[in-house]
Amino acid sequence: MAWRPFHAVLRRLLDAWVELRHCDPAPETLALDPERPVRYVLPHRALSDRLLLENLCRRHGLPLDAPPGTSAILSLPEARRRRWRRHSSSPLTALTEDLAAADPQLVPVSIFWGRAPDKRFGLWKLLAADSWALTGRLRRLLSVVVNGRSVEVVFGAPLRLGELHDPARPELTSRKAGRLLRVHFRRVRTRVLGPDLSHRRTLIDSVVASPEVRRAIEEAAAAQERSRTRLTRRAQRYGREIASNMSYPVLRFFDQLLKRLWTRLYDGVEVTGMATVKALAGDHTLVYVPCHRSHIDYLLLSYVLYRQGLMPPHIAAGRNLDMPIVGPLLRRGGAFFMRRSFRDNRLYAAVFDAYLHRLLARGHALEYFIEGGRSRSGRQLAPRHGMLAMTLRSQARLIQEQRRPRPLAFVPVYIGYERVMENASYRRELAGEKKRKESPLALLRTLKRLREPFGRVTVACGEPLILDHWLDAQCPEWRQAIPQGRPTWLGQTLPALGQALSRRINAAARLNASNLVALAMLATPQRVIETPRLEHQLRLLARLGRARPGESLAPPEGTPGDWIDHAERLGLIRRRPQALGELVVADADQAAQLGWYRNNVLHGFALPGLVAFAFRNTPRHDAAGLAQRLSPIWPLLVRELAITAPEDLTAAITEQLGQLTALGLLETVDAGWQRPRALPDQAALDQLGALVEPFLARGFLLLTVLLRQPSGRATAEALADQGRQLAERLALLSGLPAPEFFDASLFAALLEGLEAEGWVWRDNDRVHYGATLQEAARHAQELFDPALRQRLMLLAEVGEDNDGPEAS
Missing domain, CATH: 3.40.1130 (Glycerol-3-phosphate (1)-acyltransferase)
Structure with missing residues (x-):
């Protein structure tokens, strides 16, 4: 009793000095049963920990009620004291004896005054931080003074003492609880402090001496x-x-x-x-x-x-x-x-x-x-x-x-x-x-x-x-x-x-404003779009991202207008007033930047983009026929974009068709789907399909170069280089400011994907192919509209005439 005024003074001093750097979880989120008493358990006796915990409980309204003569805050006995004080009962034993009157919930609490792995830091070792070694009173006082602004508190999940009680052997209840609490405290210390660090010189010597x-x-x-x-x-x-x-x-x-x-x-x-x-x-x-x-x-x-x-x-x-x-x-x-x-x-x-x-x-x-x-x-x-x-x-x-x-x-x-x-x-x-x-x-x-x-x-x-x-x-x-x-x-x-x-x-990807604006802007032919249309497209992309099965790409907070404002503040786009309505524009430099942010999350829109692209040239499909047409292309897209592929492609395509229909981008007809009749919806569908067009164009160019010559004539390096040159030429002719479109590594990866799927194989460093690849290429050609297909084929012919992939 005589110590209570002194403790009250210390508690107020700690409250004024200590600043919590981290509290996990937030005290108000603890799943405490209001009908049962609460006892907080500390890993060892320390007055500073006890007073700090009392302040924290009062500040957040956590219960501190306890019967007269007892305390709501307990501490586990230290190992060295358990051996020579076996005659004395631990706080857990006292709780077990009173289990019939009240079934308390035990909340383990770990408190770290600064934190450091156990390594020699000179004066810091004396003053600074909690480590794996227990601290004495002087060091604890110095630690409170030095580290009062860097305190971490970790609450554990409440433990029901009654759930551990065995009526046949009631004396084991406190031992079970103590063992569980010690395991918890050891895991928390490992998580926060990490394993003990050896001295660097000692570690290097052990490495050199290893077998x-x-x-x-x-x-x-x-x-x-x-x-x-x-x-x-x-x-x-x-x-x-x-x-x-x-x-x-x-x-x-x-x-x-x-x-x-x-x-x-x-x-x-x-x-x-x-x-x-x-x-x-x-x-x-x-x-x-x-x-x-x-x-x-x-x-x-x-x-x-x-x-x-x-x-x-x-x-x-x-x-x-x-x-x-x-x-x-x-x-x-x-x-x-x-x-x-x-x-x-x-x-x-x-x-x-x-x-x-x-x-x-x-x-x-x-x-x-x-x-x-x-x-x-x-x-x-x-x-x-x-x-x-x-x-x-x-x-x-x-x-x-x-x-x-x-x-x-x-x-x-x-x-x-x-x-x-x-x-x-x-x-x-x-x-x-x-x-x-x-x-x-x-x-x-x-x-x-x-x-x-x-x-x-x-x-x-x-x-x-x-x-x-x-x-x-x-x-x-x-x-x-x-x-x-x-x-x-x-x-x-x-x-x-x-x-x-x-x-x-x-x-684990998450969408942000830059990703969404990049996806929408780069899908427009000249990187210019009316503000209302851009907002509409952003809204569609956000809904598609949120609807992804199993791996939701949740959009950021705010509205499409907010995302456009944010992208403009970051310098990725600019607004241009015009008499018939405001336009959003991305110049060549901005478009090149936007490509980077689009590629961050392109994998999340690959399947809906591929489905949408299939309706550009062929206005009507059924699910089975569309899956057959896309099945040769999909594995390559999965490999290039590191996509978690669905187990059943036909089922996944059917689900995507349903989502696009719900968004108004497709219409159901008979036993299939067709392009929408409204022009704005057609434009939105084409913009979605444009997301995968660069990949398909690269693949088309590479396959055209490969199939225009006998099997086994060209090397993989020559094919990849010729594909890169053609892609670069296409980018220059079409004004596409995206150097990553003709990145040489993408063509090398595409060849590796064809080899992994068994469509090509190498023998003496030469690339061979068979009828399976020719059939897959025919299906891929049918996805392109005639004008784009003719342009790509003419480009491939020019490349073959000027600098074909020689066998050397």
């Missing part, structure tokens, strides 16, 4: 006739070049810096899907695989995770970012650096593989981009398999070594920008200009753009892929012993895994 690196040193010494001591020093140098040096003070610095940067740069950061990630973080090793659209990606994702109460991951970054000033900061923020290619350097590959294996073995979260580099076109690039292969090998090794590793979960992340900072450089590089090297000076030049509007940015976590379960279904033999070379199952598994992750990234 795989020692083996690589022996092989290099024999092949290069160099001393093992010299090669060992080189391996240590590689380790220092690669390894991160995550530092909690730098994480705190980045948190404050990036908070101000995002406030100045963006109108807001929208985060979705984080609840699923938090549920996995406590007992899974997480590997974040975001799409790569900008240099901002890795800074943004780490910031979001830190703000959401998750430990930031170790990030695989290109060595080009390891530049003066910036590189050391990124390294201390969790980046580890890798060379673009190290296939011919077996020692470097062994060091990098061993380093990655140790990070995964210790349960550290990782982040890498499966696309390899930033997407200059805005679409999801074909996955590269290097990091995925090392991750799969590491997980298989851990199971082989019988370490019982934590399950590994890939977390796909979609990052959507309303305006990306690298727009200008992307257009230059797509047009053929060489990529400029990153430098601190170039970074300083971008600072002057901070006053420009960049809109909002979205970070959306998709459906996680649990690796063990996925591999068991795809390739059960993966758990067998791994040879020193490449496992046979890896070659067939990696492409499927890369495609699955790409599809899950795209499935």
Whole structure:
């Protein structure tokens, strides 16, 4: 009783000093039963935690009632005290004894005064943050003073004590509750603090001393006739070049810096899907695989995770970012650096593989981009398999070594920008200009753009892929012993895994104003449209996105008029007053920018666009006939745009026909559908079909070039290059300001898709085809109207006459 006035004073001091940086979930969202008493449980005794929790409960109206002589806030006994105080009863035992009178609900509460992994930080180790080590009274006092402005509170789901009660053995109830609570607190600490970090030098030494690196040193010494001591020093140098040096003070610095940067740069950061990630973080090793659209990606994702109460991951970054000033900061923020290619350097590959294996073995979260580099076109690039292969090998090794590793979960992340900072450089590089090297000076030049509007940015976590379960279904033999070379199952598994992750990234996409306006504007012939028609088309696109089965592309808040205003503020379009009504115009430079934002979400409108395009030349279809006509084209579109394909194409097309009919873009007739009679509806249908026209035109040009010569005459490289040249010529003749339309990688990917579908095959580097491809090409030609088909065929003839794909 004598302490109550003193506690009241301390409580008021804490209330004035402490600032909650993060509270998960919001206290008012706790699913508490108002008919049952509530007891809050802390992981250990700490007066500061208790008083802080009391303030938080009072501020949010959470119940704090308790019978006289008891408290609504309990704490678990510490392990070292449980051994020598067995005669004393714990708070949970007292609750169990009174279970008949009241069945309380226990709410576990974790409080972090700052947070850091357990690593030597000098003075910061004394003052700064919660870690895996328990704190003493002096350190707790200093932590409250230093970290009062950076406190995180995590509420757990309420636990009903009565549900654990066993009438036959009532004495076990408190032990069951204590065990469940301790498991919960351990998972929360793992999620927030991450695994313990070793000293960087110690980690590098362990990597160099690993069997795989020692083996690589022996092989290099024999092949290069160099001393093992010299090669060992080189391996240590590689380790220092690669390894991160995550530092909690730098994480705190980045948190404050990036908070101000995002406030100045963006109108807001929208985060979705984080609840699923938090549920996995406590007992899974997480590997974040975001799409790569900008240099901002890795800074943004780490910031979001830190703000959401998750430990930031170790990030695989290109060595080009390891530049003066910036590189050391990124390294201390969790980046580890890798060379673009190290296939011919077996020692470097062994060091990098061993380093990655140790990070995964210790349960550290990782982040890498499966696309390899930033997407200059805005679409999801074909996955590269290097990091995925090392991750799969590491997980298989851990199971082989019988370490019982934590399950590994890939977390796909979609990052959507309303305006990306690298727009200008992307257009230059797509047009053929060489990529400029990153430098601190170039970074300083971008600072002057901070006053420009960049809109909002979205970070959306998709459906996680649990690796063990996925591999068991795809390739059960993966758990067998791994040879020193490449496992046979890896070659067939990696492409499927890369495609699955790409599809899950795209499935998490969210629409924004830039995406919608880009989809509508680039579907107009001259990139000019009346404002009412543009609003109507935006409304149709929003409804189609919302109606997507299973993977809804929810539109942003606001009306089509709001989206047009926002796109104009971002400089993507401009309005032009005219006597008969206002027009919305995109000039050549703006249209090139809009292409990037259209490609971000084009995958979500591919099937309705393809169905709409089929009605351009043939005004009437039935579902079965339309599915037969589109079935050769659809797999290629699925592959290029990383689409999650429906199991039954005919059923999916029937559903799309119904949606287009409900929107007034088609009319039912007899046993099928036909083009609408109203001219505005016909124009809207043609605009929707224009979304897939660039893909179909590229495919038509490539097939025409291929089929105009005997099977086995041309090489794949010559075909892709000839297709690119024809597409570039078509873009110039039609005034299409879209360098990504004739991107050489798209033609190479299209050939790979034809090969994957079995329509072409390679023999001695020559491309062969049969009757199946000829039949598919005939179906594809029927989709085009005669004028467009004749123009494409004439263009292909010109290309063949001037520069055909020779066999050499």
